[in-house]
Structure formats: C-alpha cells, structure tokens
Amino acid sequence: xxxxxxxxxxxxxxxxxxxxxxxxxxxxxxxxxxxxxxxxxxxxxxxxxxxxxxxxxxxxxxxxxxxxxxxxxxxxxxxxxxxxxxxxxxxxxxxxxxxxxxxxxxxxxxxxxxxxxxxxxxxxxxxxxxxxxxxxxxxxxxxxxxxxxxxxxxxxxxxxxxxxxxxxxxxxxxxxxxxxxxxxxxxxxxxxxxxxxxxxxxxxxxxxxxxxxxxxxxxxxxxxxxxxxxxxxxxxxxxxxxxxxxxxxxxxxxxxxxxxxxxxxxxxxxxxxxxxxxxxxxxxxxxxxxxxxxxxxxxxxxxxxxxxxxxxxxxxxxxxxxxxxxxxxxxxxxxxxxxxxxxxxxxxxxxxxxxxxxxxxxxxxxxxxxxxxxxxxxxxxxxxxxxxxxxxxxxxxxxxxxxxxxxxxxxxxxxxxxxxxxxxxxxxxxxxxxxxxxxxxxxxxxxxxxxxxxxxxxxxxxxxxxxxxxxxxxxxxxxxxxxxxxxxxxxxxxxxxxxxxxxxxxxxxxxxxxxxxxxxxxxxxxxxxxxxxxxxxxxxxxx
Numbered sequence: 001x002x003x004x005x006x007x008x009x010x011x012x013x014x015x016x017x018x019x020x021x022x023x024x025x026x027x028x029x030x031x032x033x034x035x036x037x038x039x040x041x042x043x044x045x046x047x048x049x050x051x052x053x054x055x056x057x058x059x060x061x062x063x064x065x066x067x068x069x070x071x072x073x074x075x076x077x078x079x080x081x082x083x084x085x086x087x088x089x090x091x092x093x094x095x096x097x098x099x100x101x102x103x104x105x106x107x108x109x110x111x112x113x114x115x116x117x118x119x120x121x122x123x124x125x126x127x128x129x130x131x132x133x134x135x136x137x138x139x140x141x142x143x144x145x146x147x148x149x150x151x152x153x154x155x156x157x158x159x160x161x162x163x164x165x166x167x168x169x170x171x172x173x174x175x176x177x178x179x180x181x182x183x184x185x186x187x188x189x190x191x192x193x194x195x196x197x198x199x200x201x202x203x204x205x206x207x208x209x210x211x212x213x214x215x216x217x218x219x220x221x222x223x224x225x226x227x228x229x230x231x232x233x234x235x236x237x238x239x240x241x242x243x244x245x246x247x248x249x250x251x252x253x254x255x256x257x258x259x260x261x262x263x264x265x266x267x268x269x270x271x272x273x274x275x276x277x278x279x280x281x282x283x284x285x286x287x288x289x290x291x292x293x294x295x296x297x298x299x300x301x302x303x304x305x306x307x308x309x310x311x312x313x314x315x316x317x318x319x320x321x322x323x324x325x326x327x328x329x330x331x332x333x334x335x336x337x338x339x340x341x342x343x344x345x346x347x348x349x350x351x352x353x354x355x356x357x358x359x360x361x362x363x364x365x366x367x368x369x370x371x372x373x374x375x376x377x378x379x380x381x382x383x384x385x386x387x388x389x390x391x392x393x394x395x396x397x398x399x400x401x402x403x404x405x406x407x408x409x410x411x412x413x414x415x416x417x418x419x420x421x422x423x424x425x426x427x428x429x430x431x432x433x434x435x436x437x438x439x440x441x442x443x444x445x446x447x448x449x450x451x452x453x454x455x456x457x458x459x460x461x462x463x464x465x466x467x468x469x470x471x472x473x474x475x476x477x478x479x480x481x482x483x484x485x486x487x488x489x490x491x492x493x494x495x496x497x498x499x500x501x502x503x504x505x506x507x508x509x510x511x512x513x514x515x516x517x518x519x520x521x522x523x524x525x526x527x528x529x530x531x532x533x534x535x536x537x538x539x540x541x542x543x
Contacts, residue, residue: 058146063094065101065264066247068108069257075100080237080266085153085385086376086420094240097265102232102273105261109203109230110279112258119200119228127178130225133253134171137164140249144242148214151241153385153421154339155376166501167218170519173503174222177524181227186532187543193535198528200228201306202281205274208243209287210236210387211342217243219518220284221260222503227527232261232280234271238388240264267291278302284526286310289467289512296515308516308526310344310508312441313469316462317347317498318484320475321355327496328474329363332447335472335498337371337425340383341445342391345470347498349438350449351458357451361429365410368425368447373416385421386444392421395444402428402437407448433461441467455480459487468510472498491517
C-alpha cells in the first residue's frame with residue numbers, strides 16, 4: 001500500500017478530515033500548517049459574525065502606494081475601489097498606480113540595488129531582517145487573516161490554516177537560505193585559479209494574482225530578498241490590501257528604503273509598464289496563461305529580462321480501481337474545491353476507473369452537496385464567494401456550456417443566495433475529453449468526472465492537455481503510482497493526497513503552465529546570476 005505524508009505541510013490532512021465529515025457537520029478544524037490552531041476560540045462572535053452588515057470585521061490600515069520607503073498617493077491622484085465579495089460592498093478606495101508611479105518605483109528599486117546597503121550587507125543580516133518580518137507577520141497574524149478573508153472571500157479558517165501560516169513558513173525558509181548561497185571553486189587547465197560567484201539578478205518586477213494574495217507575495221519576495229535583489233511588487237487590483245499591509249510591516253522591520261516597493265493598479269497600465277521597463281532585470285508573474293504569453297512576447301522591449309511564469313492548469317487527478325475510495329473522495333474534494341476552486345493546480349479533470357465510477361460519482365455529489373457555503377468569517381463555512389463578479393459570471397457561463405454540451409449535472413450549478421458571488425458546489429458526470437469544461441481552466445467550484453478503462457489510456461488522455469502544472473493519482477499499488485507519476489507531464493504529482501504545499505518543495509509547470517520554478521532551493525535560481533572569476537597564478541605554483 002502506498003501512502004504519503006508531509007511533515008512540513010499539514011494542510012491536506014486537515015482539509016481531508018474536514019471534507020470527510022461534511023455530511024454530518026460534526027467536524028471542527030484543529031490541526032493546521034505552521035503550528036496554528038483553528039478553533040472556535042479564535043473566532044469571537046463580536047469580530048467575525050457580522051456577515052452582511054454595513055460594518056466590516058476589520059478596516060484596512062494602508063491604501064497608498066509604497067515607493068522608496070514611503071506610503072504616497074498616486075501621481076495622477078486616481079483611485080480604484082476594492083470590494084468584499086461576500087457582500088458586494090465597498091471596502092476601501094486604493095491609490096491606483098500608473099506609468100508615472102512605475103517610473104518612480106523602478107527608480108527607487110534601481111538606486112537601492114546599485115547604491116544602497118541591501119546587496120552589500122552581510123547575507124546573515126538580510127536573513128535576520130527577513131526573520132524579523134516573519135515575526136511581525138506572526139504578531140499580526142489574526143489581522144492579516146481577517147484582511148485576506150475580507151478582500152478575497154476565502155473562509156477565515158482557510159486564511160489561518162493555509163495562506164498566512166504558509167507565508168510564515170516561506171519567509172522563514174528563505175531567511176535561512178540568505179547566508180547559504182555561494183559559488184564553487186572550479187579546477188581548470190593551466191596555472192589559473194577559477195571560482196564562481198552567485199550574485200543577485202537585480203531589480204525584479206513581481207506581478208501576483210488574486211487567489212492567494214499574501215501567500216503569492218511571500219513566494220515572490222522570499223527568494224528575491226534572500227538573494228539580495230530589490231523588488232517592485234504589483235498585487236492584483238481585486239485584492240491589494242494584504243500586500244500593502246505587508247509593505248507596512250516590511251518598513252517596520254527595518255528594510256532599507258527602496259528594497260521593496262508596492263504598486264496596486266491594473267495590469268494593462270501598471271503591470272504592462274512594469275514588465276516592459278528597461279531598468280527591470282527580471283519579471284516574475286503568476287496568473288493566466290494568456291497574460292503569461294503577453295509578458296513573454298512583450299517584456300523585452302529595450303532589454304532582455306529573465307522571465308519566470310507560474311500559469312494556469314487543467315490538472316488530471318486519476319482514481320484507480322484499487323483506490324481507497326474514502327481517501328479518493330477526500331483528496332479529490334480538496335483537490336477541486338480548495339479556495340472555491342480558484343487554485344491553479346486544481347484537479348479539475350477527475351479521471352475515475354469505470355469499475356468504481358458510478359459509486360464514486362454518487363458519493364462525490366453527496367459530499368459536495370453537503371458543503372457549507374456562506375459567511376467566510378463563520379467557522380463552520382467550507383466555501384466562500386468567488387473573488388468578484390467577473391469570475392462569478394465566467395464560472396456560471398462554463399456551467400451552462402457544460403450542460404449544453406451534454407455533461408450530466410449531478411448537483412449544484414446555480415448561484416447560491418441573492419447577495420455576494422457565491423456558487424453552489426457543482427459536480428458534472430459523463431464528461432468527455434472534447435467538452436469545453438474538460439479542456440479550459442474554469443477556476444471555480446466545478447468538478448468534472450471522466451471515466452477511463454486502462455492505465456495507458458488515462459496517461460495518454462491526461463497528457464493531452466496543453467497545460468502541465470499538476471496531477472494526482474490515488475492507488476494502493478506501487479507499480480501503478482510509479483508508472484503514472486513517471487509518465488505524466490506535470491510539475492507536481494500528488495500520490496494519495498492533493499494540495500500539499502511546502503516552502504521547501506519546488507512548484508511550477510510543464511508546457512503552457514509556466515517557465516521556471518518557485519519555492520525550494522530551485523526557486524533561488526531565478527534570482528541569481530552566476531559570475532566566473534579566473535585568476536592567473538604563478539606558473540610554478542601548486543594547483
């Protein structure tokens with residue numbers, strides 16, 4: 001029998017436990033990643049149970065741009081509004097960065113890199129500053145979790161269990177790397193001493209998505225700061241609030257001015273100007289494959305940039321006929337419905353062996369139907385709203401297309417309630433490979449279950465997608481898991497689990513799911529340039 005367990009990430013065991021008890025509603029989340037506990041004691045009714053009221057459980061502290069160590073208004077004076085997706089009510093007006101602000105921020109980052117103390121200070125000191133930032137994140141843990149839930153709509157249990165807990169893990173992991181980045185001595189022919197150095201790549205433009213706002217900021221900032229780079233970070237316009245609060249904590253920690261600059265704004269203006277700026281040395285982007293193509297084509301206008309992309313997915317999750325069906329249902333529910341289905345690695349093509357297909361569909365639909373949809377601040381909630389109206393409408397359209405093309409809608413498929421961007425957990429059966437819902441990334445709570453007969457067949461079908469971010473397999477057989485995991489063209493393959501994340505484990509995709517890797521030691525490579533130094537030795541010296 002095959003089983004897997006990560007000592008660094010307890011998110012999957014927690015979530016699978018939650019999903020397994022949905023039908024009885026008897027669970028209470030307890031054990032979480034990063035050593036944090038999620039219980040009713042952390043959710044006082046006075047602070048979180050005001051869903052739908054005019055008052056918010058928390059108010060944002062920062063709504064300005066962070067440029068060169070100061071929070072400032074945008075040059076144009078323009079602002080944009082950010083909304084609570086659970087109530088559709090405005091949270092705050094945020095300063096909108098434009099081309100002029102990009103110029104200021106890049107100039108500050110360039111000066112901080114070329115002339116400032118950041119890359120010249122001892123690497124251990126950079127690590128200490130990063131540890132201090134992690135300490136401040138931990139000190140403000142509850143505030144950051146509440147702010148993330150308010151702006152994004154994900155359940156507060158999720159913000160605590162995964163998002164902010166893993167932010168802490170990522171910052172501390174890369175803080176530990178800061179003084180362990182080094183070159184090599186290289187034996188070469190002749191009377192020469194040769195060695196290599198690993199140096200920071202320079203000014204980095206980092207453009208992050210709205211599905212895991214603070215965590216994606218940490219994934220980007222961690223390796224950049226550990227290597228000595230400086231950063232201009234653009235959060236998604238839908239969810240700018242936790243990134244700005246993180247900027248405030250960065251300054252409180254004592255980072256030099258200009259090392260981290262944060263520009264909330266829109267992709268076609270601030271994002272495009274940032275990606276194309278001639279003084280930016282590297283672009284890191286997480287988002288859709290379509291925008292990734294645009295960045296790859298158009299970011300090299302006046303200089304060649306290093307580009308890494310973490311893009312979309314249509315991951316295959318394969319349930320073999322010998323699988324523990326209870327485990328398979330738990331892992332597939334986590335793999336699809338995590339974060340309202342707004343997860344790039346979601347197991348959104350669920351291939352189930354024909355021998356267990358009918359039973360699996362029936363039981364999966366029952367568990368999905370029992371999911372608690374509603375107030376993201378309520379501890380019993382499993383699923384909050386989609387991030388905004390655009391995503392909400394997009395998902396509903398995909399559901400209609402699925403029905404029109406002949407997929408069998410087993411449960412869900414409609415809006416939940418009459419306020420907020422809530423969608424019922426949705427399960428389609430009898431899905432065929434040529435259907436739109438089996439080919440395109442929906443990014444929502446829509447499970448598509450396909451039937452297969454043989455291992456070779458399902459491997460071929462799983463690899464037929466132009467995406468290659470992730471995959472999964474549930475089986476008791478070592479032979480099965482080895483054959484399938486070796487054959488799948490995907491950056492991460494989960495065996496008897498799903499959505500296990502850890503700062504030490506590299507993450508990224510094959511094919512159209514991206515370029516490069518984030519996290520782990522591999523994530524540092526994106527932010528380093530290798531320099532070779534060759535020194536002439538006396539001809540008669542020993543090598």
